[in-house]
Amino acid sequence: MSVLKLKLDQDQLVEDFFEDTFLVGIASSARDYQLCWQLNRQLHFDFRVNNSLEIKLTKGARSFYFPVFDFLEPTKTVEHYLYNNHCKGEFLLPELKHIHYIWLIKGNYYQQEDIKKLIELLRYVEMVQLVSLLDIRDIKNKMNLIF
Template sequence: MSVLKLKLDQEQLVEDFFEDTWLAGIMSPARDYQLCWQINQQLGYDLRVNNLLEIKLTKNRRSFYFTVFEYLEPTKSAAHYLYNNHCKAEFLLPELKHVDYIWLIKGNYYQAADVKNLVEQCRKAGLVQLVTLLDMKDIKNKINLIF
C-alpha cells in the first residue's frame, strides 16, 4: 500500500497570507504592553495580547516565544497585529534586527495614503522612536509572521 504524502506549498501560503497587507517596523525601548497602551491611546485602538497567535520558533533545541497583539477594526474589515521582534536575543525577523516591533495591517480597507497617515499618527506616541514602512520584498523570513 502506498502512502500519499501531501506537501504544504509555503510560497502559496505566504502569498495568500500577505495579500492586502502593509508592514511597518517600530523602534521603541518600551515593553510591548507599554507600547501597545500608548498606540491605543494615540490611535484609538484596542490592541490586546492574543496568546493563541503567539509564535514559537525553535533554534538549537531552544524555544522562543514571540507575543502578538491584535486589534480587529469592526467597521473597516481590517486587522492590526503587533509582533514582538525579539525574545532572549533571538529575532522573529533576523534581517530586521534594528526593529523592535513589526506592525502588520491586514485587509483591503487601507490604501497607501491611509497607511502613511497611520504611521504619522503612531510616530506621535511618546514611547515610539521611529516608525517606517517596510517593503515586503526585503523580508526573507515572511513565514515567521504567519500564525
C-alpha cells in the same frame, strides 16, 4: 498501493497570507504592553495580547516566544497584528534587528495614503523612536509571521 503525500506549498501560503497587507516597522525601547497602551490611548486602537497567536521559534535546545497583540476593526474588516520582534537576544525577523515591533495591517480597506498618515501619527506616539513602511518582498523570514 501508493501513498498520497501532501506537500504544503509555502510560496502560495505566504502569498495568500500577505495579500492586502501592509507592514510597518517600529523602533521603541518600550515593553510591548507599554507600547500597546500608548497606541490604544493616543491612536484609539484596542490592541490586546492574544496568547493563541504567540509565535514559538526553537533554536537548538532553546525555545523563544514572541507575543502577538491583535485588534479587529469590524466595521472596516481590517485586522491589526503587533509582533514583538525580540526575545532574549533572538529575533522573529533577524534581518530587521533594529526594529523592535512589526505592525501588520491585513485587509483591503486601507490604501497606501492611509498607511502614510498612520505612520505620521505613529511618529508622535510616546515611546516610538522610529517608524518605517516595510516592503514584504525584502523580508526573508516571512514564514515566521504566519500563525
